[in-house]
Amino acid sequence: xxxxxxxxxxxxxPAAWLVWGAVALFFVNLAGLIGSVVVSSLGTRWFxxxxxxxxxxxxxxxxxxxxxxxxxxxxxxxxxxxxxxISVALGVPASYVLARRSxxxxxxxxxxxxxxxxxxxxxxxxxLATMLYKVGLAGHTSGVVLANLVxxxxxxxxxxxxxxxxxxxxxxxxxxxxxxxxxxxxxxxLAPLLLPGILASSILVGVRTVGMFxxxxxxxxxDSQTLVVALYYSMxxxxxxxxxxxxxxxxxxxxxxxxxLVVALRFVNPTQLVAQATDDPDR
Amino acid sequence: MAQPAAWRHRMAExxxxxxxxxxxxxxxxxxxxxxxxxxxxxxxxxxxxGGDVLASYRRFFTDAYERDTIWTxxxxxxxxxxxxxxxxxxxxxxxxxxxxxRRALTTLLVIPITLGTVLTxxxxxxxxxxxxxxxxxLLSTGIVDTPVRLTNNxxxxxxxxxxxxxxxxFLLIGSYLAGxxxxxxxxxxxxxxxxxxxxxxxxxxxxxxxxxxxxxxxxVLAFSVFPSAVLVGDPAGTTRVISIAxxxxxxxxxxxxxxxxxxxxxxxxxxxxxxxxxGWRSLLYTGSTRGKG
Numbered sequence: 001x002x003x004x005x006x007x008x009x010x011x012x013x014p015a016a017w018l019v020w021g022a023v024a025l026f027f028v029n030l031a032g033l034i035g036s037v038v039v040s041s042l043g044t045r046w047f048x049x050x051x052x053x054x055x056x057x058x059x060x061x062x063x064x065x066x067x068x069x070x071x072x073x074x075x076x077x078x079x080x081x082x083x084x085x086i087s088v089a090l091g092v093p094a095s096y097v098l099a100r101r102s103x104x105x106x107x108x109x110x111x112x113x114x115x116x117x118x119x120x121x122x123x124x125x126x127x128l129a130t131m132l133y134k135v136g137l138a139g140h141t142s143g144v145v146l147a148n149l150v151x152x153x154x155x156x157x158x159x160x161x162x163x164x165x166x167x168x169x170x171x172x173x174x175x176x177x178x179x180x181x182x183x184x185x186x187x188x189x190l191a192p193l194l195l196p197g198i199l200a201s202s203i204l205v206g207v208r209t210v211g212m213f214x215x216x217x218x219x220x221x222x223d224s225q226t227l228v229v230a231l232y233y234s235m236x237x238x239x240x241x242x243x244x245x246x247x248x249x250x251x252x253x254x255x256x257x258x259x260x261l262v263v264a265l266r267f268v269n270p271t272q273l274v275a276q277a278t279d280d281p282d283r
Numbered sequence: 284m285a286q287p288a289a290w291r292h293r294m295a296e297x298x299x300x301x302x303x304x305x306x307x308x309x310x311x312x313x314x315x316x317x318x319x320x321x322x323x324x325x326x327x328x329x330x331x332x333g334g335d336v337l338a339s340y341r342r343f344f345t346d347a348y349e350r351d352t353i354w355t356x357x358x359x360x361x362x363x364x365x366x367x368x369x370x371x372x373x374x375x376x377x378x379x380x381x382x383x384x385r386r387a388l389t390t391l392l393v394i395p396i397t398l399g400t401v402l403t404x405x406x407x408x409x410x411x412x413x414x415x416x417x418x419x420x421l422l423s424t425g426i427v428d429t430p431v432r433l434t435n436n437x438x439x440x441x442x443x444x445x446x447x448x449x450x451x452x453f454l455l456i457g458s459y460l461a462g463x464x465x466x467x468x469x470x471x472x473x474x475x476x477x478x479x480x481x482x483x484x485x486x487x488x489x490x491x492x493x494x495x496x497x498x499x500x501x502x503v504l505a506f507s508v509f510p511s512a513v514l515v516g517d518p519a520g521t522t523r524v525i526s527i528a529x530x531x532x533x534x535x536x537x538x539x540x541x542x543x544x545x546x547x548x549x550x551x552x553x554x555x556x557x558x559x560x561x562g563w564r565s566l567l568y569t570g571s572t573r574g575k576g
Contacts, residue, residue: 019377022370030395030446032416033406040409094309103299109310116317118499118557120507122526123550124317126533126542127324150316153309182302211399213510214526231401232510243405250402257397262390 034254041247059248067230067249076226078141079216080209083148084202090149091156092198096190098157099164113154121214124150129218139221147215152205159204163197164190203264210257227253321550328544339544349545352525353552359437359512359524360505361556363444367452367505368498375457376486379465389457392450403443404514408434411442439515440522444505452501459493460486488567495564499557506553525549 041059043052063069098110116124128147132138137146167190175189213228220229231253235246294300331338343349378385398406411417411433418430433439463486471481509526516522525545533542 015373016377019373023374026449027391029410029417033403033410033446034394034398036409036416037402037406040405090309090312093305097303097305101302103303109306112313112318113309116313118503118553119550120503120526120553122507122509122529123546123553124321124324126529126539126546127327128316128320130327130533130539130543131320131323146316149312153312157309213400214507228399228401231399232514235401235404235514246401247405247409250399250405253399254397254402257399258394261393261397 037247038251041244041251043244059244060252063245063248063252066245067234069227069230069249069252071223072225072227072230075141075224076210079144079148079224079226080206082141082145083152083209084205086145087149087152087156087205088198088202091153091201092160092194093186094153095157095160096164096186099161100169113157116150116154117158121151121212122218125215125218128215132219138219139224141224143219143221144216144224144226147219148209148212150215151212152209155205155208156201159201160194160197163194163201167193200264203260207257207260207264210260227256324543324546327540328547331540332538339538339540340548342541343544343548348523349528352523352528353548355522356506356508356524356526357552359440359444359508359522360502363441363448363505364452364498364502367445367448367501368456368494370449371453371456371497372490372494375453375460376482378457379460389454392453395446395450398447400443400447400510400514403446404511407439407443407446407515411439434515436517437521440508440512443511443515444508447511448501448504451504452497455497455500456490456493459490459497462493463489491567492564495560495567499560502556502560503553506549525552 039052042055042057044054044056094113098106098113125147128150129138129143132143132146137143171193172185172189175185180188210226211228212226213232216226217229217232220226225233231246231249234249291300328339329336331342334341378388395403409415413430413432417433418427421427421431433442467489468481468485471485476484507526508524509530512518512522512524512527518527526549529542529545529549532538532545
């Protein structure tokens with residue numbers, strides 16, 4: 001532990017070497033894993049050799065046309081935006097009350113909001129999908145959005161509550177003393193202060209929704225598939241389509257997610273989601 | 284007119300007033316889309332097409348092919364979650380404090396989260412497959428004579444669970460560790476505690492509740508393994524996990540009663556394990572991890 005030393009020595013202990021070695025091994029294999037998919041998506045034919053025989057970009061255009069990726073992307077965007085807007089609209093007021101107030105039944109309500117995050121999606125996804133099919137909502141975008149709200153609303157509540165707790169309640173009290181109503185306090189005081197938090201949690205909800213497989217898989221119809229589900233179908237129906245085109249599609253999916261996450265990391269520090277870090281006393 | 288005002292005042296003293304209505308929309312959403320379907324599922328599972336109330340559950344538990352999916356799932360999910368948590372601890376401990384490239388390393392660790400199940404599956408099949416780079420390296424360096432079989436079996440699913448679960452566990456543990464005041468360890472050091480003693484006596488007890496929470500969250504991720512069990516596993520045999528059984532019952536056999544029964548069983552098993560871990564966690568110290576206080 002080089003806490004007190006001003007500069008880390010270059011010669012580290014054997015334990016340190018072991019740990020860094022394991023990290024390096026993880027990254028080398030990860031790079032190989034991603035690299036092999038990228039190389040495969042750019043290669044012409046690749047069987048029993050180190051590298052493919054030639055390189056081409058036609059798999060990308062092929063995948064774009066063959067899988068109707070434009071429609072899939074539009075659906076993905078539509079679903080994610082709807083889920084973000086609805087879950088923020090429902091979740092932020094609820095997390096405000098949970099952060100600021102104590103009332104009878106608060107613990108039970110918190111538990112109800114926590115459960116959807118803790119349960120595997122399949123356990124409630126199957127009855128939910130059955131119910132939505134009965135009502136006639138499943139198989140459309142609306143069904144997919146409704147199913148995705150189940151983990152998203154509690155997620156917004158869980159991430160927003162610490163954000164709201166950080167805001168000094170005396171500011172609100174001052175505003176109330178000047179005669180502001182709850183709606184005015186929300187618009188004039190809380191909204192500007194909460195904007196970074198809302199942005200962060202909407203991006204995280206977006207990442208989760210784009211990546212959510214099970215719920216979308218269970219409720220989507222042929223024209224309401226998001227990108228993950230379309231990818232899964234194209235891969236599990238392997239043999240019909242060239243593997244490289246699936247690789248190309250997977251690379252497109254990953255680059256999209258990567259952009260989203262890098263944007264998210266600019267707004268939110270992952271180490272601050274759980275505990276308010278006092279990383280370094282002298283910072 | 285005085286009556287409702289007095290009543291409102293009495294309720295307000297207990298913390299009930301109009302502001303609580305802000306909770307309404309979210310509560311209705313969760314009740315309607317989570318609690319109600321769950322109860323509906325329990326109801327469905329108790330109404331099999333033939334036989335008595337518990338027929339679906341009996342069918343699941345008497346059929347060895349179905350029953351064994353529980354062990355298959357636990358055998359995959361428990362070691363994967365445990366490994367992810369235990370491997371993250373030393374790495375997160377090493378990465379405390381400031382050093383060059385720390386932010387870059389964190390960003391690199393986030394990459395696996397963006398991969399998604401399909402790219403991970405494709406990558407595992409390409410890279411760890413019999414003609415993949417990994418086996419080529421092993422063969423050409425002479426470590427093995429025949430390609431190691433790492434995909435389409437339990438190992439493949441395990442690798443996929445580690446790749447997606449490890450960064451998640453690492454980020455969470457890193458944030459818990461950042462919340463522990465380094466002054467506590469320094470105080471122990473001034474009393475003459477060595478590195479190992481400081482870790483076992485100071486850091487680990489403070490970190491343990493966070494480890495329990497992280498284990499629960501990674502376990503949830505690993506427990507609902509479905510796409511990777513199908514794509515890189517052996518979905519008809521050794522990696523037929525319980526979610527595959529539920530999916531088959533619902534969408535291939537159209538037996539919604541059995542499917543709901545499996546979903547309920549899955550939920551119950553999950554809750555038992557979470558309750559066990561969280562019960563153990565409640566025995567631990569869960570107060571402030573700051574030095575002053």
